[in-house]
Amino acid sequence: VNKRLTELRRMADVAIINVRLVAHIRVKAVGIPPEPTEKDSELISMRRVHDELVSDHWGVADVHQEGRGYDLYATKGQAQRCVEVKGVWNSAASNGIRMTGKEVLIATQHRADFWLYVVDNCANGEGNMFGIYRDPISTFDGLIKQDALFTVPGSALTAPRDQEMPA
Numbered sequence: 001v002n003k004r005l006t007e008l009r010r011m012a013d014v015a016i017i018n019v020r021l022v023a024h025i026r027v028k029a030v031g032i033p034p035e036p037t038e039k040d041s042e043l044i045s046m047r048r049v050h051d052e053l054v055s056d057h058w059g060v061a062d063v064h065q066e067g068r069g070y071d072l073y074a075t076k077g078q079a080q081r082c083v084e085v086k087g088v089w090n091s092a093a094s095n096g097i098r099m100t101g102k103e104v105l106i107a108t109q110h111r112a113d114f115w116l117y118v119v120d121n122c123a124n125g126e127g128n129m130f131g132i133y134r135d136p137i138s139t140f141d142g143l144i145k146q147d148a149l150f151t152v153p154g155s156a157l158t159a160p161r162d163q164e165m166p167a
Contacts, residue, residue: 041122045087046071048127049117053083069106070114081115082106084136092120092130099136104144107137 046064053060053074058081064071072083084107086097097118099107107114116136119127133139 041087041089041119041127042085043087044122044125044127045085045117045119048119048129049083049085052129053081067102069100069102080113082110082113083115083117086116086118087122087127088118088120088130089123090121092118095120099144101146104137107135111135111137 046062050060050062050072053072056076058074058076061073062071063073064085068082070082070084072081072085074081074083084099084103086092086099088095088097099116107116112135114135114137116133116139118130118133120130121128137144
């Protein structure tokens with residue numbers, strides 16, 4: 001035991017020498033940048049879901065720019081819905097949808113109060129209500145696929161390309 005403790009103490013003795021910056025990374029919590037059709041489908045689908053909720057007597061607040069992890073906050077009496085809206089330019093059945101890590105986190109926290117509204121065929125300018133899903137984390141349990149996306153801008157690639165690699 002003493003021999004092992006001596007060895008562990010020796011291994012825990014760390015000397016830091018020649019510290020230098022090797023790389024710099026900035027992590028930004030965002031999803032994949034939308035294509036122009038995705039931006040259009042977002043506006044079309046948000047309007048469609050907002051109008052549908054209002055016609056069903058929900059009070060609706062647009063909170064999509066507040067960083068809450070959902071787009072609309074709807075209330076009716078004591079009931080509330082944290083509504084994430086996904087618009088698909090063509091077919092939702094073919095293309096599926098993408099949720100950001102923050103949206104999944106908030107959906108996990110709110111469970112039964114988190115609703116996913118999917119509007120497809122937004123190319124027609126109005127969109128069609130494809131599906132409404134209460135607690136999408138439970139509904140799609142085991143089916144949500146996580147993809148990480150890392151982007152290095154072209155300007156960052158240009159500057160160091162002529163530099164020598166460190167030894």
